[in-house]
Amino acid sequence: MNAIVTGGAGFIGSHLVARLLSLGHSVRIVDNFSSGKKAFLKDYLKHPRLRMAKADLLDAARINKLITPRFDMVFHLAANPDIAKGIDDPTLDFNQTIVATFNILQAMRIHGINKIFYTSGSGIYGDRGKTHLTESTGDLLPVSMYGASKLSAEGLISAFCHLFDMQAWILRPANIVGPHATHGVTFDFFHKLRKDQTRLDILGDGKQTKSYIYVQDVIEAILLILKKSHGRVNTFNIASDDAITVTEIADIVLSELKLKHIHKTYTGGKIGWKGDVAKVRIDSSKIRHLGWKPKYSSAQSVRATIRALINEAKS
Secondary structure, eight states: OEEEEETTTSHHHHHHHHHHHHTTOEEEEEEOOSSOOGGGGTTTTTOTTEEEEEOOTTOHHHHHHHSOTTOOEEEEOOSOOOTTHHHHOTHHHIIIIIIHHHHHHHHHHHHTOOEEEEEOOGGGGBOOTTOEEOTTOOOOBOSSHHHHHHHHHHHHHHHHHHHHTOEEEEEEESEEESTTOOSSHHHHHHHHHHHOSSEEEESTTSOOEEOEEEHHHHHHHHHHHHHHOOSSEEEEEEOOSOOEEHHHHHHHHHHHTTOOSOEEEEOOSSSSSTTOOSBOEEOOHHHHTTTOOOSSOHHHHHHHHHHHHHHHHHO
C-alpha cells in the first residue's frame, strides 16, 4: 500500500507511520508540525519508503498536489489535539477539522482515491452521563467545538462515500495516551510537577471518570478494522475495559515521579473546563467482536505514559 498520513509526525500518527513502514507499506506524511515533531520519527527519517511534506491542510491547492493518484489510501489523523483550546478560539476546530477534512476529500475525489481512515472522537456523543455509548447512540449533541467538528467531519466523509463511491473507516476512541503524547491530563500533571514539586493543581473536583487507552492498542485496532470491516462507512468505538478518575491519575503520576506529601488543590465543579465531560462510558463491543482486545487497562496505560514521558525528558 502507498498511503498518505496526515498528522503523521504527531502523537498517534508517528506510531501509525512506524507500524505501516514495518509492514512493508510506503508512506507520505503531510504535517504542518504545529504539534508534530520530526523527533517522534527519528528512527525512520532516512527510511527509503518514507516521504515527508510540510504543508497546511487549509491550503487546498497544495494538498491537491500532494494527494495524487499514485496513493491508495489516506489516513487522516491531523486535527487540533487540545479540546480546551476551542473555547478561546472556536475557529481552530472549524478550520483544522471541518475545512481540512473537506480539502482532503476534495483532493481524493479529484484524483480517484477512494479509501480513507479517520480518527474521530468520543466527543461527538456530548455529555450523556453514565450512559454506555454505542456506535448507534442517537441524539448526538456535542458540548465542545472539538466534538462538534469531529461529528461534522464524519458527516462530510459519509456524504463523499455515498456520492463518490468512497469507503471509510472511522474510529471513535476514548482518551489516547502513550509515548509522544503532547497534551492531556497525564501530560499536564507531569509538566506541572516538573515546575513545582510542592503542589499539584487539579481542574474540577478530580472525580471526572473516563477510559484511557494506550496508543499501541489503538494502532492494532486501526489495522484490524481495515482488515475485517468491509462496509461503505465503517464506524467503531474503542476503549479500555475500565475507567479511571483524574485524582487516581494524579496519584499514579506522583507515584512514578516518587513524590510524596504533595498538596493537591482542586478548582471545584464536576468538569475541568467548558466543553469537558465529567463521565464518559464507551461501549466498544462492536470492535471486540472482530477480535480486538486492549493489552492495557486505563491505569496501566497512564502508568506506561508517565514512564515514557520521564524517559523522553531524559533524552
